Structures are given as structure tokens and as C-alpha cells.
Amino acid sequence: MNERAIDERMALELDSLRAQSQFRTLEMPGGVNLYSNDYLELSTDPRLKHAVLEAVARAASVGSTGSRLLSGNSREWEEVESDFAQFAGTEAALYFGSGYAANIGLLASILKPGDVVFSDAQNHASLIDGMRLSGATKIVYPHRDLQFLENALREHGRGAGAMVIVTESVFSMEGDVAPVEDLLRIARNYGAGLVLDEAHAIGVCGPQGRGVAAELGVERELLAIVHTCGKALASAGAFVCGSRTLRDYLVNRARTFIFSTAMPPYMAGQIQAAVGLAREASDRRDHLRQIAASLREELAARRFNVGTSTTHIVPVLLGTNELALHAASELQQAGFAVKAIRPPTVPVGTARLRLSLTSRISLEEIHRLVTVMDAACKSSPQVPSTSAVHA
Ligand SMILES: Cc1ncc(COP(=O)(O)O)c(C=O)c1O
Structure with a gap:
């Protein structure tokens, strides 16, 4: 052609x-x-604008100059990741340049061919693409249908691969909330992991806007939580939050992290300030x-x-x-x-x-x-x- x-x-x-x-x-x-x-309404908040100017003035450079694994790492990113992990209630966090990159990097690396991943029918395209790229077998369950999900887990639980359930917390198109406690109970019963995308919950739901998992006090029981920064936090990028092992694994295996230029260090300052404002909002x-x-x-x-x-x-x-x-x-x-x-x-x-x-x-x-x-x-x-x- x-x-x-x-x-x-x-x-x-x-x-x-x-x-x-x-x-x-x-x-x-x-x-x-x-x-x-x-x-x-943080995107127009004068306090956030001011914080960005200060972060630019403080930063040694306004470009990151490379991937985090090469010249792009900086004190600013290490600090914001450690602070954000505390905010999210998890052991560790790793920042990606967008929520899309975070979901792809996470799912395409932790899932392997032979694994089975269970996906809510209303999940965002970035989650769907990450699952597709992983090569794992994907079972789509009707939106928030716990019975269907449990039957599917029972049916596939005999295989040798790992099982992971993937869901948004607040769904971006429906505006409803995943039954996270029930999903966790089911996940535990069948030895599955649970991945929660909190893109539309961060800043809005839970104590100090820390999300649905924090509202339920289950942050440490999840395999991973994705908090994006481009929505209520009026910044850009996303954190994958979870265990230290998960963070180390993503640094070594998540291709959207490894093969992408880090965001400029001042963005870390913007995110720090936005989280502070969101906490108090x-x-x-x-x-x-x-x-x-x-x-x-x-x-x-x-x-x-x-x-x-x-x-x-x-x-x-x-x-x-x-x-x-x-x-x-x-x-x-x-x-x-x-x-x-x-x-x-x-x-x-x-x-x-x-x-x-x-x-x-x-x-x-x-x-x-x-x-x-x-x-x-x-x-x-x-x-x-x-x-x-x-x-
Ligand atoms: C549920 C969900 N996850 C992830 C993303 C992607 O985040 P980002 O816009 O930071 O790439 C979006 C964006 O619309 C979303 O709605």
C-alpha cells in the first residue's frame, strides 16, 4: 500500500x-x-501558581535531561515519591510522566502470559491497553458484578499463573464507586491481587482527599494503587503506590518508566504543593x-x-x-x-x-x-x- x-x-x-x-x-x-x-479548582489557584514559580526558581535545571535511570533522577523526585507514599498510605511510590504511562508500565510488567487478569467492563483505556500488552489472559466482568467475578475466579483459580483484579475506584464515565471492600474479600479468598486506579478519587474522596482505599483503611492490602496528578491535583503524571518490592520491580521492568525522559524537577514541586492544598481543601x-x-x-x-x-x-x-x-x-x-x-x-x-x-x-x-x-x-x-x- x-x-x-x-x-x-x-x-x-x-x-x-x-x-x-x-x-x-x-x-x-x-x-x-x-x-x-x-x-x-486548583489549576487556577494563585497559591499553586506561586508554588510553581518558586519550584522553578529553586531547581538547578528546568529539564530533567534523561530517563530516571540515567541522568534524569533528582532529589526532588525522590522526595516527592517518599512524601506521596505517606500521603497514599503505602510503603513506597514511583512517579510516571502520565497516568496512561503508569497504567501501561504497571500492568504490562507485573502481569505475564499464563496469568489471568479480571477487568471491570468500564475500566479506562490505559488499564485495558496495559493488560493487553502484558499477554495475560483477560476476563472482562460486567461493571461491578461481584457474582460474575467470583465465578470467573473460581473457574480460573486452578491454573499455575497469578490472578489479578483491576478496577477504577471512582469510574470516570459512570461516576459510581467500585465495591472495593468486597473486591478485596474476593481477591483474598482466591489468592488474587487487586489493582486500584484512583484517578478520579484522589483529592476528592477519603480523608484529606487521600482516595477510596484510604477511606476504607485498606491501602496496604492492595497490590498497587494508581493516583494520577493531572486531575484534582492540577499537575501532571501519576504515582504507582505499593510495596517497596513493587517500586523496585517497576524501576527495573516498567518500560514506560525506563524508556522515557523524566519530567522536569519543578513538576515535583508543583505536585508537592498541590497535595498540600488538596489535603486542606x-x-x-x-x-x-x-x-x-x-x-x-x-x-x-x-x-x-x-x-x-x-x-x-x-x-x-x-x-x-x-x-x-x-x-x-x-x-x-x-x-x-x-x-x-x-x-x-x-x-x-x-x-x-x-x-x-x-x-x-x-x-x-x-x-x-x-x-x-x-x-x-x-x-x-x-x-x-x-x-x-x-x-
Ligand atoms: C481512570 C483513569 N486512569 C488513568 C487515566 C490517565 O491519566 P493521565 O491523563 O494522567 O494520562 C485517566 C485519564 O483520563 C483516567 O480517567
Whole structure:
């Protein structure tokens, strides 16, 4: 196949995405932002900006100059890892340049062909790709379905390989929470390890925003916890937290750690400051819980389907791509930055708006949002079947 043929193939694929209302473009949010992960509004916090300036001024260099295994290691990274491990409640932590790299590096190295990995159906792409790369046998269990999971573990428990369960704590698309205590009990019963991705929980859930595992006091019982820094912590990268053995293993085996340039040392200063601010942000966490509860209640009162959400992430399941796009466009015109989420990101027939709240949003804005949403869905030229919209 020549270069022109590849061009034509790409153009055809894009046409097909357009025909299915699945073509994506890069946009700049305007208005009340409802698709940001800046849950504690730290990204614009003057205290964090100031801390970054100070970290830059303090750092001997603004580039890391190499992989951590070569010239890229620094006192800043060693310190932030040790402090973050304390915050996360684990023995050790290792920093990766993104959550995506952390999940791939972790799963592709600790899992081997012959192992069996059990994955919640709603897990993030980075977890899925890590499992795929590992060569382990992957069993996908229906979202939060403990019975299915237990049966699958019973069935596969006789093999010689290791077994690992992989789940998010707060799910990024559904806004619900994994039954971590039950998962741990099942994992223990079958001799399996549990890996928990806390990307959407860090900063928001648990004591001082330390996550769901910390809320349950089970941090040391997990095989690994992944805490990303690009969401509520308004920074970048992610920590894989666990035992010292796990940290040593990843330093030696995780390819996304080994073969990647370290992040600049000042980023460690930004993360340190963000963790400090997040610890103290209990007012913002309380406000977030309050507006999320109001949003869910008001939407449910108007018979919208918010699925199983119990957190600051509230999906509104609308069914068709067309209705989701129409509702998003009406909300955008009314000053709300909202995005329609469509298959393949979510299962076919569950196109939705994903409302991701930040502590900056007021109760008044929540009331107005629900009113506009209601009007948008009633005015849709493509009024959905009752079952698509209503709970
Ligand atoms: C659950 C989950 N894990 C991992 C990631 C990846 O993190 P990062 O954006 O830092 O690459 C995301 C990002 O959206 C996520 O939602």
C-alpha cells in the first residue's frame, strides 16, 4: 500500500465517523466548564501558581535531561515519591510522566502470559491497553458484578499463573464507586491481587482527599494503587503506590518508566504543593458533594437517567448520538461547556452527557443547568423513546 492509499484510507474512515456523528474535533471550553477534571479548582489557584514559580526558581535545571535511570533522577523526585507514599498510605511510590504511562508500565510488567487478569467492563483505556500488552489472559466482568467475578475466579483459580483484579475506584464515565471492600474479600479468598486506579478519587474522596482505599483503611492490602496528578491535583503524571518490592520491580521492568525522559524537577514541586492544598481543601470537597447531590436529585426529579452515579461525575444517559449532540449544543449556547460522549467511548445506545463538576460551580448554576437540559431534550427534533431518557 502506498502513501496515497493510506491518505485515502484515513479520509474514508473519517467520513464514516462523520456519518455516525462520531467525528471529534479539538475545542476550547467556554462558559461554565462541565467537562474538566479540575475538581478542586486548583489549576487556577494563585497559591499553586506561586508554588510553581518558586519550584522553578529553586531547581538547578528546568529539564530533567534523561530517563530516571540515567541522568534524569533528582532529589526532588525522590522526595516527592517518599512524601506521596505517606500521603497514599503505602510503603513506597514511583512517579510516571502520565497516568496512561503508569497504567501501561504497571500492568504490562507485573502481569505475564499464563496469568489471568479480571477487568471491570468500564475500566479506562490505559488499564485495558496495559493488560493487553502484558499477554495475560483477560476476563472482562460486567461493571461491578461481584457474582460474575467470583465465578470467573473460581473457574480460573486452578491454573499455575497469578490472578489479578483491576478496577477504577471512582469510574470516570459512570461516576459510581467500585465495591472495593468486597473486591478485596474476593481477591483474598482466591489468592488474587487487586489493582486500584484512583484517578478520579484522589483529592476528592477519603480523608484529606487521600482516595477510596484510604477511606476504607485498606491501602496496604492492595497490590498497587494508581493516583494520577493531572486531575484534582492540577499537575501532571501519576504515582504507582505499593510495596517497596513493587517500586523496585517497576524501576527495573516498567518500560514506560525506563524508556522515557523524566519530567522536569519543578513538576515535583508543583505536585508537592498541590497535595498540600488538596489535603486542606475540605470545604471545597464538601461543596462538591453538595452540588453533585443536588444535580443528581434535580435531574432524577425531571426523570433523567443518571445511571448509578454517587459522586462528582454525573452522566446523563440520553441514548442516541443525535440527542446527546443536540443537548450539548443547546447547553453550550446557554453558557455551559458540555461534551457529548458517544460510542465507542461508551456502549452503543448509551450516548450521554458526562457532567463533571468542580468546586467552582454554584448551586444556582446547577439549577439553571437542569432547566436548560430539560428544555433542550423536550425541544429535540429527535425526541427519544421514553426508555432512552427516563430512569
Ligand atoms: C481512570 C483513569 N486512569 C488513568 C487515566 C490517565 O491519566 P493521565 O491523563 O494522567 O494520562 C485517566 C485519564 O483520563 C483516567 O480517567
